[in-house]
Amino acid sequence: MSSRNEGCELDLGWISRVVVNQPAVLRRAEQIQSRRTVKKDWQAAWLLRAVTCIDLTTLSGDDTPSNVHRLCFKAKHPIRDDLLRSIKMDDSDILTGAVCVYPARVKDTVKALKDAGCHIPVASVATGFPAGQTPLKTRLEEVRTAVDDGASEIDIVINRTLALAGRWKELYEEIRMFREACGEAHMKTILGTGELGSLTNVYKASLVAMMAGSDFIKTSTGKESVNATYPVALVMVRAIRDFYWKTGIKVGFKPAGGIRSAKEALVWLSLIKEELGDDWLTPHLFRIGASTLLGDIERQIYHHVTGRYAAHHDLPMA
Numbered sequence: 001m002s003s004r005n006e007g008c009e010l011d012l013g014w015i016s017r018v019v020v021n022q023p024a025v026l027r028r029a030e031q032i033q034s035r036r037t038v039k040k041d042w043q044a045a046w047l048l049r050a051v052t053c054i055d056l057t058t059l060s061g062d063d064t065p066s067n068v069h070r071l072c073f074k075a076k077h078p079i080r081d082d083l084l085r086s087i088k089m090d091d092s093d094i095l096t097g098a099v100c101v102y103p104a105r106v107k108d109t110v111k112a113l114k115d116a117g118c119h120i121p122v123a124s125v126a127t128g129f130p131a132g133q134t135p136l137k138t139r140l141e142e143v144r145t146a147v148d149d150g151a152s153e154i155d156i157v158i159n160r161t162l163a164l165a166g167r168w169k170e171l172y173e174e175i176r177m178f179r180e181a182c183g184e185a186h187m188k189t190i191l192g193t194g195e196l197g198s199l200t201n202v203y204k205a206s207l208v209a210m211m212a213g214s215d216f217i218k219t220s221t222g223k224e225s226v227n228a229t230y231p232v233a234l235v236m237v238r239a240i241r242d243f244y245w246k247t248g249i250k251v252g253f254k255p256a257g258g259i260r261s262a263k264e265a266l267v268w269l270s271l272i273k274e275e276l277g278d279d280w281l282t283p284h285l286f287r288i289g290a291s292t293l294l295g296d297i298e299r300q301i302y303h304h305v306t307g308r309y310a311a312h313h314d315l316p317m318a
């Protein structure tokens with residue numbers, strides 16, 4: 001991860017001046033999706049880059065130590081060794097960006113990765129994920145517990161009630177408290193954009209989260225009915241760009257929720273490249289939160305290497 005965002009004073013004047021040109025954002029989102037994608041070796045290289053940016057996630061009620069263990073194995077071996085050998089990438093130490101779990105599974109995840117001799121960061125969701133509707137004291141305690149248990153990245157979720165009511169100062173103060181509770185752990189702030197009502201609110205919430213010291217801003221929990229969309233992403237990455245121009249601080253971006261195909265991963269990478277530039281195309285500043293995307297990427301790499309699509313038994317861990 002890049003150096004921490006210490007945050008800055010809340011600038012309510014900047015927030016009140018925000019206006020988003022929705023038709024222009026929708027047009028640009030359409031254009032990005034309809035681009036011809038990269039092909040052949042370039043595609044394989046981009047897909048491997050996408051793998052290194054995945055926060056490999058399990059956030060289910062039936063998560064157990066054994067499925068977390070399996071996920072950690074996959075994070076350490078995201079693509080079959082022989083496939084990597086075929087494209088001469090077996091020495092490249094391809095790992096996922098992080099493993100992301102509920103707070104109750106952090107200890108299992110830390111242990112599984114440690115036993116595997118692997119330094120992939122453990123990310124924990126917190127603050128009453130996904131709704132963020134538990135008392136502030138409980139939400140803060142949850143952050144501290146996840147950090148004590150070994151999480152080095154905390155995905156906090158904002159209080160949408162404050163954002164919808166335009167109570168930006170209270171939102172800023174809450175996020176600052178979460179930032180403090182994170183200690184040395186990096187903080188990703190989930191906006192729950194599908195529940196923010198407008199693109200203008202998405203931009204404003206992005207600014208507040210960055211001013212309050214978020215190291216990343218993240219679109220969604222994956223549990224809202226609308227999760228990571230390209231128009232929302234454009235608004236968020238432009239807020240990141242404007243914040244960087246004004247403060248010199250680079251904040252990362254994490255789309256999450258419903259990103260399942262290798263093709264979508266390529267669109268996300270090109271959106272970042274075009275809007276923020278190559279500096280952001282690393283796991284330090286870009287992550288994709290996804291539970292099933294890796295399987296499709298591995299299938300595409302298999303197809304690239306062998307010329308045919310994999311049967312289920314070819315990639316049983318996908």
Ligand SMILES: O=C[C@H](O)COP(=O)(O)O
Pocket residue numbers: 057059100220221222223256257258259289290291292293
């Ligand atoms: O933060 C990550 C998301 O919860 C993953 O969502 P997904 O299961 O739709 O990939």
